[in-house]
Amino acid sequence: MEPTALYIGNLQVGWSSFIIILAALVWLCCACSLVGMDGGRKYVIWVSFPFAVVFSLFIARFLNWYCHPEMYGSLKGAMASLMQKSDVGGFEMPGVLAGIIIAAIIAGRIKDSGGTLYLLDVMAPGTALGMALLYLTDRFGIGCRGKVTFDAPPVDPELFLYVYDGTSYRMALYMIQFIVLLLIFALTLLFRFKWGDRVLINGRGEGSTAVLFMLLLSAAEVPLDSARYDTSFLRSNGFVSFMQIISALVFLSVMVICSIRSVKAKRLRVLHWIIWVVFAAALGGTIYCEYLVQRHGSWYVTCYSWMSVCCIVMAVVCIILHISNFADEEHMPEAEPEGEAVADAADTGEVATVETDKGEADTFETDTGETVTGKEPAVMATDTASFDTKDLVLLDINNGTVQRFEKSYHESPEEKEYRKALAESLGIISEYEDDYIKERKRVAGSETYAFNTETMNDIRRRYSCTETDEPAKKRSVRQDAEEEKAVVLQESRRPAPRTTFPTNISVYTRDKRTWKKRRKR
């Protein structure tokens, strides 16, 4: 097959070059679309793109030189041929992964980027799809074929599954890689939308999609890389391939880290032991199958089938362990007695309060500056350890000031109504989405969440003296003193008993141009 697409003068461009460019663009667009759906800043992906391309190319070529030094003569020769020749092959896929990770680390340092883990999450599906397309370029070279030869293909070669190398037929492993990576792309994308932003117990919400992608990729690459006839090995050993070593490291590191997290959060349980035993058995099975297939090449069907099963089992148990670390209701504190419903406050326009057991009538200032005699607004005890998973951020861009709240997962309809009333009463939220579960990360709309009295007062304080889109009014010294007095008064009150509402509030501001994502706990 002719690998060259264009030959103009001395410039030679191969078909694979076009596919590589399209694969890079696919990665870029996929990541941008996911960021866009999250309401994030796409320019961060654009910034990371050249880093990803450059680092991927150089690291992939470097790794290929390291594994096959005699093909190039020297490292300099290997890098020089990268710029001059458009031959197919000469790159290692782990280099592509490394380049993307480095690009995510660099771009993660940008403000409003969402952080490295978030970027890895949004880049993961695009990476899977891009890698799938990159494997197609092997059709134009000699790489990524199976070890086993056939005089005649078991199936029609027009199914693209077998290629003729001049003397015999070999399986076109690049097609298998393509199909498997498409599947990984679909699974990663599905996970991203469904569970990708689930927070971990004592952990962050980002990174799960990237972990899933790496696990699935590792499970696929162990048998597929072993089946290749041009497998790359490190210089120190010729038994375990480079890709297999990386896959093993991924499995082991995910298993170790998730095990530690899970045991810390939930204490050692029988499930943990079951998972570890199953993982160890699957790992042992993988190693044994690899040993067998190297000794008995004709057993490839059985060996690779069982190897694939074992790798899938490893990936599944790692995923189960990782998912078990997702924060859920079990790890929330017991519900506190509910305060008085304050839905009425929405009608009266007054600030809602939460009735406490020991609340005493007192006076306090409303957001309009009036002094109201009423029930004492409860100041909630802050107990960050118990309520970490219930941090809230109020999101509102309509008045140019945004405070982002992350939602509580377990909310009753009463809570929902309560928050709606509060929001409307404060005049902060101009728009309320019924289906906010899906919209909670949206930037363009507004969302409402529950918050405690302390925050409520805080918000009230912020907005009591300011109007929407108007510059802050000059305040008199007396007004400042009064406000300060109110704050001191509030702080001196004893903590209110807990309610079902969260106590840890992260409040930060944002205008339409900057996005301060860092939460304060």
Add this chain to the structure above:
Amino acid sequence: MKNAFDNFMSILAEALLHLSESFGNMQGLSFLCVKILIVITVLLLVGAVFLSISKKGGHISSVLTVIFAAGAVLLFLIAPYSGMLVVRPSGNPAEVINEFMTDICDQDYEGAHALCGDNAAFGTERNPADDLEGIFLEKLRNGFSYQLIGNTFMDGLTAKQYIKVRYFYLPATEKDLKERTLEILDAIVQDSQKKDVYDEKNNYLPGITDEAYSQAVLQTVGNGKDYFYRTEMVEVELHFVDGVWKMQMNDALRKVLNGGVDSTEYFCSNVKSNALEDVTYIPKIYMIDEAALAGPVPNKDLFGETTDSAEVQAVVDSASELIGDHELRWNPDIERINGTKISYYCDETILAISWRQKIDGEYCNVSEVIIADPSQLRRKLAGDTFGYPVQQPATALAAEANAVFALNADYYKFRYNGICVYQRELYRCEMKSVDTCYFDEDGNMLFSRAGQFSSEDEVRKFIDDNNVLFSVSFGPILVDDGEICETKSYPLGNIHENYSRSSFGQIDELHYLMVTINRTGGHEEGGRIENSAIIMHDFGCEKAYALDGGQTAEHIMDKHFVSHVDWSEERMVSDIIYFATAIPDNQE
């Protein structure tokens, strides 16, 4: 700027036109796949749009993702039917042909090689072995003239051109040489006394035949009659590679440059035999070109496999000319392992015998090979390129090389140790860890010890001084100058543990012995390196070297392994050592 833009637009138009034509060429499953791809792309586009709307973001990006991915798959499907979209190579192929033929005529062979796409020798540029050969080569070199005929036909990156070449046709000299030799011989007989011409058996003395032949060469070839020259029309092909047109040496052109024969070296060696065939027997010399990637195809009928030692002895007896003074290690009285066969091959240029035997309690496969010319001992790499990433079974490599007998080598791709030489080029120079075995152009084994060299320059000097063709790096050295070499420790091969072993030894000139000690087949132990050394020494090897053992160790004849291989399964390897017949394909 405008020119560049116009150029770009014309290239783009040509590419798109070519692509659209390619759709018409598509058929069968590929075309069906394109249709399915279009349907799937449309569905995915719709899905992407809905998803982006529901997510309220990423509208354009998601659509572009689908389009780019579909574009990549479409290119993958259409490329085989499209070939090259735009081909506009620079340069004039006719000028390259002119330059090449001028260099040939002017005997500027370096310049001519620079215009060629491969490094294979032309045949005319080599140094003659003696004065008589020099006369042939001088006539050949001075006798070229050429003329381009017609226009150059260009098809993409290939160009073809007919040229008419007048050259000195070597076979035309044979008849005259023979006649003249006999005439001169008669004259010498008449002018000399019998005792000065004949030996006790009434055969011509070698000096007389040589004298007659020499004079005949001077008088016939030296005079260079017109009918020795021939004019032929040859189609020359060029390929555009790395931005320049390169001559491709096809068989027709190579034969013309070699004076109408496959090899001037072969012709000059054997024309004397032909000239004197009526009066004395001079064995023909066959050899394989050093740069050849495979030997001539062996005669399948000459392979044999038997349990009858007498049959093998008969074959050995028929090869008495080849065996000459060599003392075979094979004999019909050897106690072979029950139920095992003897494999053999024998022609004028090679005798190979392989059998299984228990030696000192070890289960061994012993193979003995005698060759007529050192060029028959060769090395084959997967992909014929050092560092090629693909590995193949040894039997596949042996089949590609047309090997009569082959064995595993050092599996150089597995580890980065030792000094690796291939086709006289130094590819790897790790000097410290292992012993290295070299094979020179006379087929002799040479050794260097781990740490013997301290710089790459020393290694290169060693290679040049000793005319090393290739090397293997595993080791250790087992026998050197007929003495066992003890090795207390060695980084490769677990030398003090029991494994299958493979050894290569040289008994004397062009006489080799290879032994494997096998671990399976009822003998689970295998052997240690010291066992290999003792066995090779006891067989009388002057030199012996350990190759990669374990599952890699195997002997191959007639494309299948004849030794016992661990687990009865071949391992994928990167290289082999093999022996080939030197009889050319058209001489069977």
